[in-house]
Amino acid sequence: MKFLQKYILFPKRFGFYPYFWLIWIIFPITSLWPFDTAHKLVTAGLLAIFIWVYRNGYSVTKSLPIWIYGQYLLCVILTVTDAWVYLTLFTAWEIGSLPISKPKFRQYLIGYYVTLGACLLWLAIQVQSNFFSWESSSGVGGGIVMILFELFSPLAAKSISNSYRRREELRAQNSRYADVIKRGERERIARDLHDTLGQSFSTITIKAELASKLLEKKPEQVASELKKLQQPRETTCNWFGKL
Structure with a gap:
C-alpha cells in the first residue's frame, strides 16, 4: 500500500480531481490500438512516461520543475509525432491546481504558453502543407474553441484552486473562532x-x-x-x- 501511495496514486489532498483527467487518456490509447507497429509502440511508451511524469507533478517537491518541464517536452514530441496538442491541457490544469507561489506559477505559465505556441505553430505548418487535414477533425470553429480552451485553462484552474483554498481557510478560521468562544x-x-x-x-x-x-x-x-x-x-x- 505504501508503494502505491508513494509511486502510483495521486496525493490524497487533491482528491479525485487528478484521476478525472486520466479518463481522457482513453482517446490516445484507442487511437494507438492495436499496437502493431514500431511507431505505435514507441508512442505508447512516451504516453506512459507522460502519465508517470504527470502523476509526479502533483507531488510538490524540489523536483517539481523536472516533472512540469518534462511534460512540456513530451507534449511537443507527441504533437510532432501524432498531433496530440490536447495533452497540454493535463499540465495546464495541474499547474493551476498546485499550491505554489505566484512567481512559480507565472514561471510555469510562461513555459506552458511557449509550449502551446510551439505545438500550435507546428500544427499550423502541417495544415498549411496538407500533412494534417484541418477539415478532418472538428473544423475551423472547433479548432478555435479548442485553442481558446487551452489558452485559458491554467488561469481557470488557478481561479478554481484559489476559491477552494479560500473556502478551506475560511472554514479553518471559523473553527478557530468557535474554539476561542x-x-x-x-x-x-x-x-x-x-x-x-x-x-x-x-x-x-x-x-x-x-x-x-x-x-x-x-x-x-x-x-x-x-x-x-x-x-x-x-x-x-x-x-x-x-x-
Missing part, C-alpha cells in the same frame, strides 16, 4: 463557579460558627440557624442544575 465560555463558567462556591462556603462557615455558639447559650435557636445554613447549599445546587 468555547474556551472563553468555559473560563467564564469557571470564574462564576469559583465566585459562587466561595461565597456559599463562606456563608456556611459563618453560620456554622454561629450555630456552635448558640448551642451553648441559646440552644432553641440552633434549629433555625441550621435551616438557614441549608439555603446556600440549595442555591448552589439550583445553580448547578441550570448549568
Whole structure:
C-alpha cells in the first residue's frame, strides 16, 4: 500500500480531481490500438512516461520543475509525432491546481504558453502543407474553441484552486473562532463557579460558627440557624442544575 501511495496514486489532498483527467487518456490509447507497429509502440511508451511524469507533478517537491518541464517536452514530441496538442491541457490544469507561489506559477505559465505556441505553430505548418487535414477533425470553429480552451485553462484552474483554498481557510478560521468562544465560555463558567462556591462556603462557615455558639447559650435557636445554613447549599445546587 505504501508503494502505491508513494509511486502510483495521486496525493490524497487533491482528491479525485487528478484521476478525472486520466479518463481522457482513453482517446490516445484507442487511437494507438492495436499496437502493431514500431511507431505505435514507441508512442505508447512516451504516453506512459507522460502519465508517470504527470502523476509526479502533483507531488510538490524540489523536483517539481523536472516533472512540469518534462511534460512540456513530451507534449511537443507527441504533437510532432501524432498531433496530440490536447495533452497540454493535463499540465495546464495541474499547474493551476498546485499550491505554489505566484512567481512559480507565472514561471510555469510562461513555459506552458511557449509550449502551446510551439505545438500550435507546428500544427499550423502541417495544415498549411496538407500533412494534417484541418477539415478532418472538428473544423475551423472547433479548432478555435479548442485553442481558446487551452489558452485559458491554467488561469481557470488557478481561479478554481484559489476559491477552494479560500473556502478551506475560511472554514479553518471559523473553527478557530468557535474554539476561542468555547474556551472563553468555559473560563467564564469557571470564574462564576469559583465566585459562587466561595461565597456559599463562606456563608456556611459563618453560620456554622454561629450555630456552635448558640448551642451553648441559646440552644432553641440552633434549629433555625441550621435551616438557614441549608439555603446556600440549595442555591448552589439550583445553580448547578441550570448549568
